[in-house]
Amino acid sequence: MNKKTRILGLLATTVLAGTILAGTTVVQAQQTRLTVATVNNGDMIVMQKLSSRFEQANPDIKLDWVVLEENVLRQRVTTDIATKGGQYDVLTIGTYEVPIWAKQGWIKKFDNLSADYDVADVLKPVREGLSYEGTLYALPFYAESSMTYYRTDLVQKTGLTMPERPTYDQIKEIASKIHDPANQVYGICLRGKPGWGENMAFLSTMVNTFGGQWFDKDWNTKIESPEWKQAVSFYIDLLKNYGPPGASSNGFNENLAMFSNGQCGIWIDATVAAGMVFNPATSKVSDKLGFAQAPVASWPKGSNWLWSWALAVPESSKKEAAAKKFVTWATSKEYIKLVGETEGWVSAPPGTRASTYDNKQYVEAAPFAKFVEQAIETADPINTTKNPKSYVGVQFAGIPEFQAIGTQTGQTMAAALTGQMTVDQALKTAQSAAERAMRQAGYKK
Template sequence: MRLSHAFPLAGIAALIPLSASAETITVATVNNGDMVIMQSLTDKFEQAHPDIDLEWIVLEENVLRQRMTVDIATDGGQFDVMTIGAYEAPIWAERGWLTAFDDLPAEYKVDDLLEPIRKGLSHDGTLYALPFYGESSMMYYRKDLFEKHGIEMAEQPTWEQVREWAGKLHDPANDVYGICLRGKPGWGENMAFVSTLVNTFGGRWFDMDWQPKIDSPAWQKAVNFYVDLLNDYGPPGASSNGYNENQVLFSTGKCGMWVDATVAAGKLFDPSQSQVADVLGFAPAPVAVTPKGANWLWTWALAVPSSSDSKEAAKTFVSWATSQEYIELVGETKGWTSVPPGTRQSTYDDPRYQNAAPFADFVLKAIKTADPTDSTLKPSPYVGVQLVGIPEFQAIGTQVGQMIAAALTGQMTVEQALQRAQTSTERTMRQAGYYD
């Protein structure tokens, strides 16, 4: 605070306590577009809450997850607000690492939160994180290229059709690639996609006795299909591309198709952010032998760790950033295609959003039909579509993701990658006491 020398001493003394009384909370979040918008609206929050200052730490997804996990497991107290998801919320809540949101005011309208999203962030019926945005997965495609090649999109595309279409669309001489998919290793990067692919090919991570099934025929078929598809018709360096990288590729016209998060729809449909907004088509996530688990369910949410020394201030910010008021603010200042999707029924009931976002009903249906309790063809003991809701999965998924990325780049065969993944996962599960 800059003070003029013209102030009398009494005036300075009166001002100092006001300046010192502002409580600083540290918010850790991911570098996705919706979170960047949230950061850009810092002034709006601080104007409404002059007693709270926000300090931001914005990181790439894999780095963010690693930093937050270490901090919360060691009671580090580095962050007051953490951006976590439906994987961490119930597990961390059970361990006592998160602060409950059990005293939300009536105007927050908890019942307006979509049920699948709300359940995913709860433990024993209590919310431990509030959803900033929710998503399933879907297929984006360029209608102009489909028309040029005489391709008609199916109501429910199959992966075999996608492979055939990718071959027709692939035109690397003109900087257009048949399909873009996640290749960057990480349990929330390539494995979010690969897990849904495995699901729809009839696979599962574990059988009912918690024995890993990563070297099963279904995994072999799914991962061979994935590796061949990207190597034949994907962009160069696909193993380095995660959600953000593929969004840039698709929005600049370099992908004929892209299967990824529904949250990208708003950005891709916005002409100020997308060169293909006027030719954007969308369809359900493709299926193979079963529709089960073909489209994922995820939410990026805001939580307050138990280690925070500023819990009430942090909860005030989290409530604001996930409220109807915040969605209204984004809609009015950034445009209605930019509002955080997938969290509140009221967003989908709003005519302003429906008019701006023709994909709204499609996305809502994808979120509501993704079932984390029944996502595999054969029975499985875990909850989760693109993840396994056990503490060990973060390490398992990341390790398996690295091996699949190695298969994608040709450092080992798919068979070798899956065998190593199977062996390492068996070891992890045995050490964790799931079986002898």
């Protein structure tokens, strides 16, 4: 090879390398980065893990994750959406926020979904809860009601039987006989961590079934009522006498860990936990798991809640097409199948689609499947309370002011649980704060 040929070869190589680099720069410049805000629940951790599949199929989209504890997520996402901060392109929000934020024009519609997505397959209560004026504004990642979990071995030792639908008095009796703090086994675990979606999610259903409610049909606040006092007193008595120490710090994830580790005899919480506590890879009591419906007291309705963790796209996002592409992927039948095939069918996101409960692989892997489907289908956000009410929602009141009211009430209930307040003081404080908020918002003159 002569000198001239070598020079021409080097020039050609340089030009080719420059072309490749330029092409890479173009690809990188065209890549859309989406910031996804989600809660640190187990199903969302799986979504984050499997999202690499989405990125491989969509190399023009890159996902950046912000995974937060539930109360922190709600605070940050609410602040960002209200101020149009634009930090996030995909939000994890729930049945409470969707219709309120849709009315405010804060989140984008999902009104042109493809036939492959199969909207009709989404369970009707879940679909309706994520709609405003008949249009979907978020797509459900998983949905849940609430139920009772218990250790069959411990209940058997008591000589008692857990009914299919226990009363709270029966729960208390069984918990009292299971309770063995010397061996770090506690009769019952319940949410104590303050927050409208933490302790008040559970306590609201308890208030419902004891005959109480947040507001009456004329928007009068009903927190300082005999029914609330009875429910809250019963709740505190259960946790103080038969619960673990430090219960006021325990939310869904903390109680899930304790129950899965064998430290709780009874746990009343979200149906979504069923797949986690039944999975031997994540639970020491998977072979000792029993389940029943959420307990009732004097009123049979409103004891099991209705909730969906859903994915929405804020109006402030400038990346609507890419964001919606990810949301439809993460909430699709195909994604549920992907989880089933990679993580095991017992881990598939529950509660959203009829096809999941028609899937023999899922039903065989999850013996609680039909039970959970029934709990979701029968939860009624309209006819929830013994006396007529003015709001929609089982474990929350579907008004913008409730987030603040529920949060403050949760703090006072936690104070009563730790003994910083009496039950009467806590109810009076919560009642006053709620009445003030409702007056300022114009519900009451």
